[in-house]
Amino acid sequence: MKASRLLQLLLLLQVRQRITTTELAERMEVSRRTVLRDVEALATAGVPVYAERGRNGGIVLLPNARLNASHLEPRELEALSVAGLDSTQLESLGLSAVRESAANKIAARQNTALNHPTMPRLSELVLVDSSPWLAHSNSEVDVAELASALRQRRRLRIQYRRSAEEQPSTLEVDPYGIVAKSGRWYLIADDEGTGRLFALERLSAYETLDAPAALRPDWTLRTLWRVLKEHTEILGSIRVTARLRDNRLDLARRVLGARIDDVSNAENGWCTVAIRYPSLESVRQLLQFGDHIEILTPQEARERIVQLARDLAERHSTPSL
Template sequence: MKASRLVSILLLLQTRGRMTAAQLADELEVSVRTVYRDVEALSAAGVPLYGDAGHAGGYRLLDGYRTRLTGLTADEAEALFLAGAPGPAAQLGLGSVLAAAELKVRAALPPELRGHADRISGRFHLDAPGWYAGADETPHLPAVADAVWHSRVLRVLYRRWREPTDVERRLEPYGLVLKAGRWYVVSGPGPRTYRVDQILQLAPADEEFTRPRDFDLAAYWRAYQRDFHDRLYRREAVVRLAPGVSVDRATNHRTEADGWTRATVPIESVDHAHAEFLRLGTGVEVLEPPELREKIALTVAELAERYGNFRTHGGD
């Protein structure tokens, strides 16, 4: 919609300064001609917008001009308050900052959008950790976050899973990631990923580092997760699934005459797959690998023996 696009142009120039018509067109995914028309519309509406010619030219707002957030749509206002994360912010030592920011944004919203924001924050609450996962103790998280923000080197004593378990590391913290209630710090050189709750001791070094300009934290994390899953699920199991039963990551589906589906499932290990498939009860039959099928068969036999007396001496 044109109105939304005009607000976007205004906010882009307000936050980024001078931008060319081509840059605005790329950002908004429209033609340069459309940007020209939109700029004319803004100027006609009284927005102090100026265009400079030449190689270093572009559009800019009059120095000191600011706009209130009246251009927010109802959906955008709701999303803004739904995205608030008071728990993680408090862990980072930013709880009061987040609260102050929300108050300022709410005050800047027009009354009709303020009602939407209040309603969404009163009806949705984000709680990242799982039910059966205890909260990790992360006493060093605020110090790590401060080092991330100020590009300061950290020297830590870190506990890893393999020997030697406790090692000293020099970290150049590029960014923090919260995944399923657990904090990770992505650090150079490398970069490499560390669990913040496994930092045993921390000492800020009197040293700054330069964060790589081309480093994209979100892109790195996506690639890290893909690599993690590729390394984790290196084996495969062939299973038959009862009608209505499905398994994540299953491939090569083939429906058989009895209605069951034969599929291939990546597995981390025989022990892990054993526990996962047992949860499906009679809805799955493992065909391969032989050692997994045998392990499940032995467990089922033990369960049958343990509960066998129930059928003989059970209740009515």
């Protein structure tokens, strides 16, 4: 444990060269006294590090020191191989600590490799956060345990509730792996030879069976995910046109994304948008725009919106109990 802590201390100093004792203690989750003892142990071993006293003091590593402490461990390489996961997802896989360790090693290596030591690293200027706004995971399944079970390449018996069902069904599936998409986890598996997405938030239990997973030849997690993703994001053949207040166009682009097929120039505070849907019932999504939208065509879409609006009005016409 101490050896690991000393390496972490070296990596932090190689990146920053000077850090206060208090900050080091907080980063390493130890006491200031422990930090000072570790610095003394490193100095005794010949590492050019020392403690500076005074108001602007701290722990200092000599600028000319070059420490070869950037070799990555197997678990750290695994953490980097799933780059793009947010902190919550990394925590779910049990990779938060090793990801931070790998990042420190890379930062230490970059610090000595840059031609201009004062130039900021790209990681200081670009931040990637793949988690969705105002969302949290309510999965009953431990993602790290599931990922470990998938390494066995065995068939799974799962308890899964489809979106229109109240109770879960029992299925036996052949898993390819799991995917993190927009802050949600999905199990990607064949169900009777057909690829499917299973949202982990609706997967209540699973069991690893003795039979090996019967995966289709030449299919991988990535190839199957690409096909399923394209099928899920299909725009549809129904083209709905609507008048939309131009100050709601940015919101519409965020909500509808690529479903917006065309936008006309705004006139008198309104613009005309064309939206593609796979079914007429999908127009209920447009109710969230309230009085900022008017459906123009097709007539069936207008009538469906009228029906939905009347139903809402009737539901809210009497006080709630």
